[in-house]
Amino acid sequence: MRKRLAPYLLILPGGLWLAVFFVVPMVILITLTLQSGNYEEGFKLTWRWANFSDALTLYHTQLVRSLLFALIVTALALVLAYPMAYWIAFYGGARKSSYLFLLLLPFFVSFVIRTAAWKFILTDEGILLGPLKHAHLLPQNFHLLATPYAVIGGLTYNFLPFMVLPLYVALERIDHDLVEAANDLYANRAQSFRRVILPLSVPGVFAGILLTFVPTAADFVNASILGGTNTTMIGSIIQTEYLTFNDYPIASALSFIVMAALLIGVFAYARALGTEEVLEVSGA
Amino acid sequence: MSKRPEQKPQRPPIIDPALLRGLTQPRLSRRAVLMGAGTAGAAALLAACGVQGSSKPATSQGQDAVAKFWAGKSKAGVLDFANWPLYIDVQKVGGKTVHPSIEAFTKQTGIKVNYKEVIQDNDSFLGRITPSLKAGQDTGWDLMVITNGGPLEKLIRLGYLTPLDSSKLPNFNQYASPRFKDPSYDPGNKYSVAWQSGFTGIAYNPKLTKRPVTSFQDLLDPAFKGRIAMFGDILDTPNLTMVGLGINPETSTVEDWKKAADVLKRQRPLLRKYIDNAGEADVLSSGEVWVSMAYSGDIFQLNSSGAPGIKFVIPKEGAMLWTDNMCIPLHAKHPVDAITYMDYVYVPKVAATLAENIDYITPVPGDKQMIQQDAAKASGEDKASLEGLLSSPLVFPTEADLSKGHRYRILTPQEQTTWNRIFQPILQS
Numbered sequence: 001m002r003k004r005l006a007p008y009l010l011i012l013p014g015g016l017w018l019a020v021f022f023v024v025p026m027v028i029l030i031t032l033t034l035q036s037g038n039y040e041e042g043f044k045l046t047w048r049w050a051n052f053s054d055a056l057t058l059y060h061t062q063l064v065r066s067l068l069f070a071l072i073v074t075a076l077a078l079v080l081a082y083p084m085a086y087w088i089a090f091y092g093g094a095r096k097s098s099y100l101f102l103l104l105l106p107f108f109v110s111f112v113i114r115t116a117a118w119k120f121i122l123t124d125e126g127i128l129l130g131p132l133k134h135a136h137l138l139p140q141n142f143h144l145l146a147t148p149y150a151v152i153g154g155l156t157y158n159f160l161p162f163m164v165l166p167l168y169v170a171l172e173r174i175d176h177d178l179v180e181a182a183n184d185l186y187a188n189r190a191q192s193f194r195r196v197i198l199p200l201s202v203p204g205v206f207a208g209i210l211l212t213f214v215p216t217a218a219d220f221v222n223a224s225i226l227g228g229t230n231t232t233m234i235g236s237i238i239q240t241e242y243l244t245f246n247d248y249p250i251a252s253a254l255s256f257i258v259m260a261a262l263l264i265g266v267f268a269y270a271r272a273l274g275t276e277e278v279l280e281v282s283g284a
Numbered sequence: 285m286s287k288r289p290e291q292k293p294q295r296p297p298i299i300d301p302a303l304l305r306g307l308t309q310p311r312l313s314r315r316a317v318l319m320g321a322g323t324a325g326a327a328a329l330l331a332a333c334g335v336q337g338s339s340k341p342a343t344s345q346g347q348d349a350v351a352k353f354w355a356g357k358s359k360a361g362v363l364d365f366a367n368w369p370l371y372i373d374v375q376k377v378g379g380k381t382v383h384p385s386i387e388a389f390t391k392q393t394g395i396k397v398n399y400k401e402v403i404q405d406n407d408s409f410l411g412r413i414t415p416s417l418k419a420g421q422d423t424g425w426d427l428m429v430i431t432n433g434g435p436l437e438k439l440i441r442l443g444y445l446t447p448l449d450s451s452k453l454p455n456f457n458q459y460a461s462p463r464f465k466d467p468s469y470d471p472g473n474k475y476s477v478a479w480q481s482g483f484t485g486i487a488y489n490p491k492l493t494k495r496p497v498t499s500f501q502d503l504l505d506p507a508f509k510g511r512i513a514m515f516g517d518i519l520d521t522p523n524l525t526m527v528g529l530g531i532n533p534e535t536s537t538v539e540d541w542k543k544a545a546d547v548l549k550r551q552r553p554l555l556r557k558y559i560d561n562a563g564e565a566d567v568l569s570s571g572e573v574w575v576s577m578a579y580s581g582d583i584f585q586l587n588s589s590g591a592p593g594i595k596f597v598i599p600k601e602g603a604m605l606w607t608d609n610m611c612i613p614l615h616a617k618h619p620v621d622a623i624t625y626m627d628y629v630y631v632p633k634v635a636a637t638l639a640e641n642i643d644y645i646t647p648v649p650g651d652k653q654m655i656q657q658d659a660a661k662a663s664g665e666d667k668a669s670l671e672g673l674l675s676s677p678l679v680f681p682t683e684a685d686l687s688k689g690h691r692y693r694i695l696t697p698q699e700q701t702t703w704n705r706i707f708q709p710i711l712q713s
Contacts, residue, residue: 038701040441040697054705058709061709124572125570141510146557227557228555237708237712240408243408244408246414247701
């Protein structure tokens with residue numbers, strides 16, 4: 001009897017935690033998406049499905065932009081992170097943990113401060129653009145801040161470690177004997193990478209992409225600090241709708257649209273990669 | 285709020301009341317608690333399926349209610365004051381930024397002021413504090429500065445402000461300009477007294493624009509592409525645009541709002557960015573932006589702090605004229621300290637200090653003489669700047685200037701939602 005109960009008892013604290021702080025708010029949010037009214041006079045459940053279409057009509061540009069930015073950022077982060085993780089995993093030697101520590105060091109500084117630091121670097125007459133402009137390598141009118149480049153750059157920088165770490169974990173677990181075996185069987189370096197290392201690191205790639213794409217799509221810090229007009233992301237919109245205008249139905253509808261878009265994307269992607277790989281990640 | 289909580293003596297209980305209750309009341313069986321929790325949970329969920337409104341019919345705050353509220357209230361010695369950036373006198377003393385007028389207040393009254401520049405725009409500040417007010421809780425602020433034209437009226441309508449006791453405002457009664465007394469948005473100054481008033485117009489850097497800017501149309505000039513800034517504020521930006529189109533905001537309709545929205549949409553590719561409140565001073569002085577929507581006082585301050593000859597204009601189509609008001613949110617912990625401060629800034633000498641430093645339209649006409657005296661005493665640069673202040677139409681506007689200032693239309697909650705949904709997708713593009 002006691003044995004049969006044990007697993008449930010183990011799940012209980014975490015389960016309760018999730019029930020209270022995740023499920024209940026979710027249910028409230030779902031009902032909010034179908035309400036109408038305003039903050040002063042109150043909202044009533046009127047099954048107003050038009051909240052979803054209203055939210056989309058008002059903010060589809062920002063939604064599409066967020067997903068697009070997230071895609072670009074994820075691709076950039078993958079390209080930047082893979083060699084880095086590969087190098088640390090295979091050539092890091094005794095200093096592996098020091099390198100990982102260096103990678104994590106920026107996390108000791110607030111996210112907002114790190115993003116604001118980018119603002120100083122990218123500002124029109126700042127340390128990056130100032131000298132280039134003085135040397136007439138760039139037109140005087142050139143600017144990076146308030147452009148999508150700045151936002152994408154900032155996002156890539158901020159979420160890069162989320163890509164590196166899972167990649168590193170996956171690559172680090174690869175048995176070096178396998179690579180050697182491939183070499184023994186006359187695989188050259190490119191072939192052994194493509195046929196052995198890359199397939200074995202796919203779970204890391206999957207986790208990395210997930211950990212980068214999802215928070216990037218919902219980020220609201222980078223766009224508001226580094227962006228200008230035409231760079232606002234959906235996270236900022238949801239934040240303003242909730243906290244400034246208290247327009248709860250639209251904000252909740254938007255949240256659910258984003259959530260649905262992300263879930264559909266993630267599942268499609270998991271299907272494409274094969275479910276087993278995904279399970280392997282969760283086992284990792 | 286129609287019913288005010290009874291005033292209880294503010295003595296900290298020696299024993300935690302929860303503990304006391306536990307010790308003195310029968311304990312519920314676990315089963316009862318669980319059942320209760322289940323019912324309460326279900327009830328909470330049901331209640332959550334609809335967010336209750338907070339609109340209360342504005343009850344006539346009779347003298348009795350006011351007297352009852354203030355009776356027995358006494359000075360706490362602390363004041364939590366929420367204000368906007370660049371909106372008070374500042375001095376650097378030994379590397380530390382101090383506000384002399386506040387220091388003098390503390391010296392005079394013994395009230396320590398926690399002065400915080402936390403209000404970037406009305407809506408986001410109100411968005412933060414209204415959930416507390418709605419829940420009947422203290423917002424953490426005793427005094428805040430809120431603009432008329434919607435935000436202040438909304439607070440009054442919802443009954444979220446503490447009614448003021450006129451007898452505690454002798455300086456206001458004696459020295460405030462008649463123009464600032466008994467305003468249409470708060471008849472009889474029942475809930476608020478003015479902090480400062482000013483224009484929202486256009487500022488530009490003549491060295492960079494290479495021509496004078498006179499009209500709202502200049503904010504739409506492709507020649508300034510990428511060098512134009514507007515406020516990200518959902519109150520002033522749409523309203524100034526309507527004024528620019530020759531629409532009187534006070535009588536504007538949804539059709540007019542859409543017209544303004546179209547103009548703002550067209551303008552967007554020309555913009556550098558939508559800026560925060562007081563952000564125009566930064567972007568104009570750095571040269572990042574050539575032409576910007578601006579608050580009159582900010583630009584005057586920018587220039588008097590030795591910066592780069594930025595000019596402020598009231599566009600020929602007109603400008604927005606607003607008044608920022610001091611008010612006390614409901615459930616404030618230190619209301620007596622707050623009202624003491626409200627009255628303090630109406631002492632002409634204090635008002636003069638503020639006017640000399642922040643250069644908005646002062647609600648105390650008597651301070652003009654004070655500034656004249658100061659100017660007579662001063663010499664050199666100080667004298668020039670004080671004389672500039674005295675002759676500035678932005679600080680002491682003429683009737684002609686004031687007639688170019690437009691007032692806001694007060695929106696109902698439904699209209700407010702429509703307004704937000706028209707303009708917010710543009711401002712957060």
